[in-house]
Amino acid sequence: MKPLTNETASAEVRAVWDDIKSTRKVAEVNNFWRYLANEPRMLKQTWESLKAIMGPGALDPLTKELVYVAVSITNNCEYCMASHTAAARAKGATEAQINELYAVVGLANMTNRLANAYRVPVDPQFKDEDS
Amino acid sequence: MKPLTNETASAEVRAVWDDIKSTRKVAEVNNFWRYLANEPRMLKQTWESLKAIMGPGALDPLTKELVYVAVSITNNCEYCMASHTAAARAKGATEAQINELYAVVGLANMTNRLANAYRVPVDPQFKDEDS
Amino acid sequence: MKPLTNETASAEVRAVWDDIKSTRKVAEVNNFWRYLANEPRMLKQTWESLKAIMGPGALDPLTKELVYVAVSITNNCEYCMASHTAAARAKGATEAQINELYAVVGLANMTNRLANAYRVPVDPQFKDEDS
Amino acid sequence: MKPLTNETASAEVRAVWDDIKSTRKVAEVNNFWRYLANEPRMLKQTWESLKAIMGPGALDPLTKELVYVAVSITNNCEYCMASHTAAARAKGATEAQINELYAVVGLANMTNRLANAYRVPVDPQFKDEDS
Amino acid sequence: MKPLTNETASAEVRAVWDDIKSTRKVAEVNNFWRYLANEPRMLKQTWESLKAIMGPGALDPLTKELVYVAVSITNNCEYCMASHTAAARAKGATEAQINELYAVVGLANMTNRLANAYRVPVDPQFKDEDS
């Protein structure tokens, strides 16, 4: 699959790209959106979902970028690690915060497997809080 | 594997448990630590790692719990989801924040696979920021 | 590990390769089979399993290639994505179908995590249909 | 998190549910949509994405359900396996097709790891077809 | 899907089951083989692959069971953890060995993500040894 360009994109695709550029105040969309434009319906749905959730809300935008990086590391998605780490830095993340984030992600992946291995039953107090 | 109890635990294990209880100001350790006590070296190392990283640092403790929940959802670790969601609530997470977190985790898992599928090359500006 | 060549392969390995070539009507086996030949028993078992399942059966061969691509994206296996996308195209997949496939894989990875996060109980009607 | 009911749902949530019910011609939405309603923005986005992609398109609806099942097995999402297997059957999947699907998913997960382990380089002809 | 029984199984299925029973010297096959019998071709291929690889070979049988447990923990497959832990014990694994195995699996899952997060380049000496 090849990325679409401003010349090869349909009006429908360019309308989504224009909304990304004006929402994010950037001159061009990044590669992800150029490739995803091969499936215009999914381009539109993915952008609308990110726009609805990643902007202002219950969590601050930086926290959401850090969560995005954490999931991307766990799934080993190189593109997503690079783009969301850049976004986190643009939103103010310090090097110390990113390093600590990596440590938390490492530990969570370790204790997830230890809990699996021992098949640890959920404590009653955690059930109470969750349901 | 069975969980250890205050009666069956060695002095070495009880010392770790005592440190957990005094650090977290709780009366008893939760199930994870009772099962992990079957491997006393790993109990000690895991606790010391969590103590070093999950307490005060560059990121606030609530953000770190939310990251822990995000990784645990991605890995589908039921125990870890329950215990760290409870910890996030204890540190002040609102229901709106937890719901938004779930949405971010869902979206990240989706866009991770879309980036994989299209083998999107990393944009130069993300490389600049990252290295 | 190095790939085996027609010169370095044993008679046992060459016999499997010959069967791959005649079954698939290709002049040479692709890299996967040259590397896997380092473990001749596994080469034989893997080929016999694929031959038994990926040919004519209950599902048409194109559907099975698309499923293979979907799993490979989820696991982020670059080699497998490339080889099975090529196989899907050789069996008639259009660009529109491949783009739609990518969208479905993205959505499934998202809703899988949302179902995990909310620990959604299985509806009775789905249990009835499944058991 | 608790599922929302017709009584506790907002007008916004009920509007999405009504669209699901009329699109799918069902009397009630299943549990997934009742839990996801805790995050009304994500409920709306997820439904609109599924509606756009899972209906008529380049791939037939049954193929897309089978792909959904394949991803859900790979990720071990019990709810998603149950609901999408039921949907596949409702769209005409036979027992023989579902059993063959499971076999393909198993094989793909095996060969994905064998390709990883041997770090098999992508053959030139697969690159040609892909870019 | 329901498990097959000695009454509902075809002659082809029973022949595979008989070979499992005589090879493993057990009176009955366990549930995995009863469910997999719904797809007789895959039953046969899976058994022949396991028989070829899990018996005597370059690695001792206990080591191979421990590897099987390690993969099953990483993938969070409850059935596989239970059955292969039982097999490891039957082949002589001590409780101390199983606990240490769990620790190694936890650590590997942690350092895998730390290596991902920092995108650590492979050292030249590891490349030399590997190719």
Add this chain to the structure above:
Amino acid sequence: MKPLTNETASAEVRAVWDDIKSTRKVAEVNNFWRYLANEPRMLKQTWESLKAIMGPGALDPLTKELVYVAVSITNNCEYCMASHTAAARAKGATEAQINELYAVVGLANMTNRLANAYRVPVDPQFKDEDS
């Protein structure tokens, strides 16, 4: 993130590196430890955990390296596959053993998904042995 060097590392980091070098009897630490040094607390905790578990214990050191490789293949961590395969060879693993290991890892990933797909219930005798 950039790797630290002997010149840019703090005394705290150098002390950990010195312990790695003397324990492993190597002249320099490999890249993993140079990158992880960006988070000195995690560098220290990770090293102490590996030192406690990967040395002499209930399992022989080669078995533990093989388990590490198996997990790294399952997670598709290229750095970890390269470094731990090299370590396994340094501890005496033969090519035949590494090839057989790859086969076991492939099979485990396959049967893990087949057990998921059929939702195979754990046999009573496996429960007895495990609890």
